[in-house]
Amino acid sequence: MNDALDVGLRLLAVFVVFLTFPLIVGQTEHKVMAHMQGRLGPMYAGGFHGWAQLIADGVKFAQKEDVVPAGADRRVFQLAPAVALLPYLLVLLAIPIGPGEGAVGQVLDAGVFFVLAVMGVGVLGSLMAGWASANKFSLLGGLRTAAQLLAYELPMLLAAASVAMAAGTVSLPGIVSSFHWWWLPWQITGGLVFFVAGLAELQRPPFDMPVADSEIIFGAYTEYTGLRFALFLLAEYAGIVVLCGLTTVLFLGGWHGPWGADGLGWLWTLLKTALLAFVVIWLRVTYPRLREDQLQKFSWTLLVPLSLAQIALTGIVKVVIS
């Protein structure tokens, strides 16, 4: 009974986080982008500074007709948004926000591998959508998605492996527990590589070649309308939450902070995650889109060597201090 209640409460908490945090990031993006571009952003929905804009958007999406193109592969087309969204819900289960058993959905022995594996599955949703839409733009988007995933999965994995080497464990709470402040300069290269590769895996600007709306009209999502399109958007924002949370946990020390690590550790985690989410939005407003060949070159000639160098550095320091 108690076990069942405990599991139920944890699942409920993770689900609530999954439903609210992406919306908060989305609303922040509205506002931050607007202010960086010298305008106000949504101001009317809900009264105070347009706080209910995303809820209004959700209502709008729910009212729209759900169109499946005549030439599309019906089942795969309809299944794709779920495949894109659900992995991020699963990943949230494994991210610890505070010390101890109580602050993580489920303690996993090989947490790092779990989160990276499941995040990679999410990209299958975009591929399915791109293929099943029976649309040339969608197919191009799907192709670019696959090429991008194959290029950026490797540096991301290598960067995560570096921090796992440093901690001597692949469990996420274990990695944060063994964090010291001097890991920050030690693992900074790996952290940057992880964050950038994660952005590319989420297809966020400046790595949004697969959805480039001005040339291939949102790529794999061209044919989607209504709620299914909203699910893809939600997957993108859930992905931001997951990526920022993971970067925090792996490279920024999670709940460790200058003070108050005992009771208020979870606040540090949330603060760092929010800061990184702000950076994600900032990058979108700041940088132009990379071309496809630049994108591949950036990964294979810069990120992969950097992450390998980080692994070598981690190994050397580890041997020296042990």
Next chain:
Amino acid sequence: MSPLAQAPHGFLSPTGVEIAFLLVGLVTFGAALVTVTTRQLVHAALWLVVALGGIAVEYLLLTAEFIAWVQVLIYVGSVVVLLLFGLMLTKAPIGRSPDADSGNRWVALAVAAAAAASLVWVVVDAFRATWIDLDGAAAGSTKVTGASLFQNWVLPFEALSVLLLAALVGAIVLSRKAKAESAPPPVNGRAVTQSSPPVTDSGIHPIGDRTEQDPQQQPQQQPESGSEPKSEPKPEQEGAR
């Protein structure tokens, strides 16, 4: 793991985990069957995802958590994505592909049956008397897996990595060779081979004194073009000019 000697292990009183293992195995088997029988190419790849995911769940039920996540990471996350990428690049029609059937069907079935039989025989022969204690410490945790991999199985591990390295080098060599043979020289770029003459070299540009030089150089190039795959010097001159 403990030997069979204890009484409570038997096939007639299955536990919940054993039933789950069996059901997931059936689903995996069904998905694998659909993968090889469906006439829709991309559907076959997606059913392969189900089959590989099912195997990952089986690993999980056997407490091998690390192996399960690596299975998802490598096979579902990379191999299937690569497969889908290849399908989309070449031929991925929506609906049935009538030609997606091989004449070697029966030979393939025989080979698959033989491989399955030998695998089942070896595994049953090796692990018949081995039971996993599900209640105790996980027998397949990352720590245990790593220790056994790098203590008992280092040699196969290293041999495999050399094999993969060889495959990597081979792929690079093949792709470079194919590029050198097939790619025609770009209009404004440097020619890679002499199999087709550079477009800039036509010699009919009425640009000053070039019309006098070209008749001299053209006969020099023609005999060269079939013999040596040396890089073309002429376009560099043009580019420098």
